[in-house]
Amino acid sequence: MSDGTKGTGGPQGGGNGGTNGTGGVNAADGTKGPNGVNPDKDLNAQNLPGQRGDHGEVIDTRRGMFGASGGGDTSGYGGLVRSVRMPGATSRPYGGWFDEVADELEGALDEQGLVPENVIEKTVVDRGELTFHIEREYLPTVAKTLRDDPALRFELCTGVSGVHFPGDKGRELHAVYHLRSITHNRLIRLEVSAPDADPHVPSIVAVYPTNDWHERETYDFFGLVFDGHPALTRIMMPDDWQGFPQRKDYPLGGIPVEYKGAQIPAPDQRRSYT
Amino acid sequence: MGLEEKLPSGFLLSTVEQAAGWVRKSSVFPATFGLACCAIEMMTTGAGRYDLARFGMEVFRGSPRQADLMIVAGRVSQKMAPVLRQVYDQMPNPKWVISMGVCASSGGMFNNYAIVQGVDHIVPVDIYLPGCPPRPEMLMDAILKLHQKIQGSKLGVNQRQAAREAEEAALKALPTIEMKGLLR
C-alpha cells in the first residue's frame, strides 16, 4: 500500500475507512487512483471488482453471516443485511447466435398471432448462456415452436429442473428447461415461474415425451403440478410420502450424530456460513 | 433340521454345535443384495482377482429362500426399507447380515430425509463393515470374521442362554454419548 491513497490505508484512518474508502480523496482532486483507474469516472468499468448496486433482480434478502437462525451468532454480523440478486434482463444485442434465435422465436410467435412481449417476460444473457423467461401459460406453445421451426429446431429437451426461491414473492417456484439443438448445435434455457399458492405449470410432455419422468421428479421434489401430464405421480419418494423434500422450507431431515461424549447436529442445524 | 435344538445341554450339544458351525461356515450362500457403490465392490470380490470362491461362497443366490447371508451393500433408502425387510424375512434360519459400508451401517454422509440411518433399524446386523466403499479385502475380512462367529454360534438351550446374556449386556451397555475418553 502506498502512503494514504486509500482511506483504509493508514492506521489512523481505520475507524471510518471502510465506508468512504472508494469515493473520497482521489475523486475530489481528479487524480487517478493507484490502479490507473479514476473511480469517479470509471465506476462501471469492467476492470473494477463487482459493485453492489441495484442491478439484477432481487430474489431474497439475507441477514447476518451465519446460516442457522436462532443459534448464538456472536460474530457481531447479526445486523448485516444483504440482498441476493440474480442476473437481470439483458437488452439487445445479445451477441452471437443469440440474436438470431431470439429473432426467429419472436417472428414465429408473431406468425401464430401472439405478441412476443407477452410471451417472453424477459431475456437474460449470462455466462454465455441464453435464457428466455416465459409466461407459464405460453410454455407449450413456445416449446412446440422451438422444436418445430426449421430455423430453431431444438430437438432434444434435457429435462426440467425445479428451483425454489422462497424469498422471490409471487414467483417462488421456478422450472428450468434446457433445450439442445443437434441440428444447429445450440443450447438455450427456458425458465418459467409459478407462485407457491398456485404451483401449476403446463406440461410439455406432449411436445417432448422425454419430460415425462423429469416432470414427475420435479413434482415429487418441489410440488410443482404439471397440468396435462399423463400420470403425474411421485417417482422417487414412496407414494405415501408427505411433503416435497427438495423445497427450501422442507428440512434436510438429518438426525444428530452421537460420538463419545459429544453430539453433532444434522448439517442443516449447524451454525455455518451461507 | 430342528433336532439339534432339542438336545440337552452338555458334551453332546457342544460337539454338535462345533460340527454344525463348521459345516455352516464352510458353505455360506449370500443373497445378492446389492444396492449402490458397495454392490460393485461386492461383485468385484466375487470376480477373478479376489475370488470369493476360496471361502466356499462364490454362489450368490438370486432367491433369498436359498440364502443364509445377506450382504446389505449400499445405502438403504426409505423406499427400499420395506423391501429389504421382506427379503430378510424370506430367508430361512439360520441367517446372518453383514452391513457393508458406512451408508448401510449408519447412514454415512447421507444424513438426510431419504436414507435410513443404519440398516440395523430394520434387520439385526451381525457384522458392521466400515468404508466408502470398503475394499474387497475388507469385505473378505468381514466374511472371515463372520465365519468365526458362525463357528462359535450356539444351539438349543445354549443359544437361548447366549441370547439372554447378550440382551443383558446390551441393556447394561453405556450409551455412546456417555462414554468418555478417546474415540476408540
Added chain:
Amino acid sequence: MSTSHATPRETTEGTVYTVTGGDWDEIAAAAARTDDERIVVNMGPQHPSTHGVLRLILEIDGETVTEARCGIGYLHTGIEKNLEYRTWTQGTTFVTRMDYLTPFFNETAYCLAVEKLLGITDEVPDRASVIRVMLMELNRLSSHLVAIATGGMELGATTIMIYGFRDRELILDIYELITGLRMNHAYIRPGGLAQDLPPGAVDQVREFVKKMRKNLPEYDKLATGNPVFKGRMQDVGYLDLAGCLATGATGQVLRSAGLPHDLRKTQPYCGYEHYDFEVPTADTCDSYGRFLIRLEEMRQSLRIVEQCLDRLAPGPVMVADKKIAWPAQLALGPDGLGNSLDHIKKIMGTSMEALIHHFKLVTEGFRVPPGQAYAAVESAKGELGVHAVSDGGTRPYRVHFRDPSFTNLQAMAAMCEGGQVADVIVAVASIDPVMGGVDR
C-alpha cells in the same frame, strides 16, 4: 384358486391374485382356466437381472410383454439436497457418489458448472484439463467394462463377467494410484484437481494401455461373433432415431440409431477439440449395435488416453486464484493425506494472514456470484448435464443432475413392449442404467 401363496382379492377389474414366491405352475394353470386374466409380473426391486434396484412391472400375455413400466426411486439418496448444506468444494464428494460407475464424469460436469458460475473456465490449467480427460476416458473404459460384464452376466454368460471385472481391476489400480481410492474419488475439484499425478502414474497408464490393447480382442472372440450372444442381442431392444429423440435418449442408444451425436465433438469441453478420435455409430438400433459401439468406444478411449499422456506438460493443476484454490497446499503425508508440512509451518509460524485465509477458505469456502449455469459432458452413458444455481453464497443453492441413465431408462417401455420377457433383460442391459445415477 387359492393357495397359501396366492391370496385372491376382489377389485373393480375382477379378481386379483397376489403371488409372492411359491409355485408358478399353479398360477399359470389358473390363468389358463380363465382366458381373460391379465398377469402382471413384478420384477425387482431386488432381482439379480435388473441391473441394480430397478423394479420392472411387466404385464404379460404368455411370453409376450404387452406393457412394461419401471419403478424407480429405490436408491433415492437426496444428494441434490445434501449438496445445499455443504460448500461448493465439498460438493464433489457428494456428486461422485451419484452414478458410482462414472465418478469422474460426475465430478467433471459438476466442476465445469461451478467454474462457469465463477467465470474461470478459461483459467483452469492445461495440465488439469488433460488429466481430467485422461481420467474420464479411463472411466469410460471401466464403465463400459462393467456394462459388458454385468450385461453378459444377466444373459447368463458368467465368463464375460469375469473378463470384464479382471480388466476393470487394472483401471481401478490406476485410480487408486492417482486419487487414493478405487471408487468415489472426489479428485476433480472446482478450479482443477485435488493434487498432481503421483510419481509412476504415467508409466502405469502406458503399461495399462498396452495391456488393454491386448485384452480387448478377447471380448470380440468371446462375444462379438458368438451365435448365442448374437441371437439374444440382435433386433432386441429396438429403438429408432425418432424414438430416441422423443424419449431424450443419448449416448449409445442414440448412436446405435445412427446419429453421431457426441458432446465431445459437438460442444467440446476440457480441450476435447484437440484430440483425435472417432465417434462410432451403428444403424441397427438394437442391443447388439449398442454392444459393438461400447467395444469401439473403448478402443477410441485408449487412443485418447495415449494422446493425453503425450500432451501432459508440467505445470500447475489448480487455478492460480488463491481465493478459490482449495485445499490450500496438499501434499502426501506419511498417513497418505494432508497438507504439506512446509505449508503448515508457514501458516502456523510466520504468516498470520495466510493462516486466516486458509481457515476462511476451508471452513467457509469461496463465494460464487449469483446466477445459474448448465454444463454438460458426454458421460459413458450419454449426456450428463448439471444445472447449478448460486445465490452468491458459499454453498450451492440448487444443483440438479440430468443423468443419462435416468433419461435413457424411460425408453425401456418403448424397447420392450411387444417383445419376449427374456428380451426385457437384454434391452435394460443395453441401456446400462446405473440406479445410483437414476435415483441420485
